[in-house]
Amino acid sequence: MSSPDTSFPGKSLPWSLFFQGAKDTFPLVVGAIPFGIIFGTLGETAGLSFGATMGMSLFVFAGASQFVSLSLLASGTVWPMVVLTTFVVNLRHLLYSATMVPFYKKLNPLWKMVLAFGLTDETFAVAVRRYHQKDGVPGKHYYNLGSMVFMYLNWNLCTVIGLTAGKAFPEISRWGLDFAMPATFIGIVIPYLISKPMWASVVTAGTISILAGGLPHKMGLMLAALAGVMVGVICEKLFSGKEEKI
Amino acid sequence: MSGAQIQLNEVYLVAGMALVTFVIRYALFPISGRFTFPKLLEQGLRYVPPVVLTAIIVPSVLMPNGGALNLNLNNPYLIGALAACVIGGVFKNLLLTIVMSMVVFLGAQWVFAMG
CATH class of the missing domain: 1.10.287 (Helix Hairpins)
Incomplete structure (x- = not known):
């Protein structure tokens, strides 16, 4: 950070790209809010501890597979089967990384790992659009990073809010939230x-x-x-x- | 089934899910040069999300709480799911579909509980 970065014309450019990426992701962040909260709320209903529910959002960071795992756990599925199902549900991300290979080619391994970790449906959609703009702006990985950091912080914050709500109202499953999952999935499948x-x-x-x-x-x-x-x-x-x- | 404490199985679960997800997202990046999938694989991958979600929705709606097949209209999950299909198909708005079908589900549950 202290050494001057000569690869960019203006010193502030990487960070302005970072904030632009976050800004462009805003509508998708708003869309993720109800899902994050519902996920956190359902964690305990599915029999998961606070730490494990939080751990999924912190370390897995893949909304659809997190929901699927909750519904499997709620019906008493053993963990290796849940991991296998997660693999199948997230296989679509192979298409995303295949698309990103040429854009990430010159980045160092740490950058590649960080950006790969955050390659969600939302950030992929926003970042790939920026990469495809042929304006020759260097450092678009900062734009990508801004998008993923915003998604990540929001997803985890919403999970905490949902977990807290689930703890405060343990009867929450009686409010029909166990139907929230099939309802959400139906809404996702219909556009396909x-x-x-x-x-x-x-x-x-x-x-x-x-x-x-x-x-x-x-x-x-x-x-x-x-x-x-x-x-x-x-x-x-x-x-x-x-x-x-x- | 669980308390506030993280159990060992949960550590395996979260670690396993994190690992497979990261491997899928990262696997292609160490490869240099362009990468193209065989066409058949790419076609197949596009069907994965809706197909997996459907295979979860259908039993959870038609065999609620792991019970027997219930195709009767006194099944609030079925009523709610039908509402979700109609609302989703007409308005094509995810949030509206979720909220409205949950209202229908809760209403059906309440009516059937009253007898």
Whole structure:
């Protein structure tokens, strides 16, 4: 910090990029507030301690998989199965990092690790837009960092608020918050349903999840997910094949 | 099932979740040069989030609290989920979908509790 940074024309540029990144993430931060609070509130209901619920937001920092893990734990799933499911739910982030590889190429390993840790859906969406602007501004990783720091602080603050609320009102699950999770997930899935293959894959997954619901260790979930993905990809091939022939 | 104290299993759980998530997010960065996925893998990955979420939603709504399949309309989870689908499909607003369907769920729960 004390040594002058010659790679930037103005000394303040990295930090102005940092704050610009935070500013551009603001709408998504607001959107994450209810989820963070609901997550914290549901932690105890799912049988997790204060520390473990907080630990998820501090160290995992992946909203969707944190919610999924709570619903698995609430139904008595063993931890290795929850970790495996987390892996599956977060696999989509591979697409994000693949996109970021050329942009992070020149950064040192510490920067890469920090930015990779914070590569959430929200920060990816904001940062990739900035990286794609061909204005030649150096140091866009500060913009990315600003976005992730803002998301991170907000997510953890909201988790604390939710945890505190859950402690103050232990009967909170009676208020219907256990329905908050399926409600949230339905709201997330609906925008995906814009193509026939997507419909086919989701209907397949839903059907298998019921048929295989009795399998131990929530294996039904894995089976349903796998079948859903396969049906989706196959349908995509069939439909696009038809278009090519016509 | 748990007290205020962190249990050993919870340490494994959080550490395991943190590790797999970080590995997914970081794995490609040590590789230099451009990276492109096989097309099939990229296609498949796009289906993962909605498919996993659906496989969680459906049993939690149709077999609430780990019970038997309940397709009756006296199942408040089913009523709430149907409301969420309609509201989400019409308004395409996440927050509105959550809040409104929870109101419907609570209303249904209250009505059925009254008998």
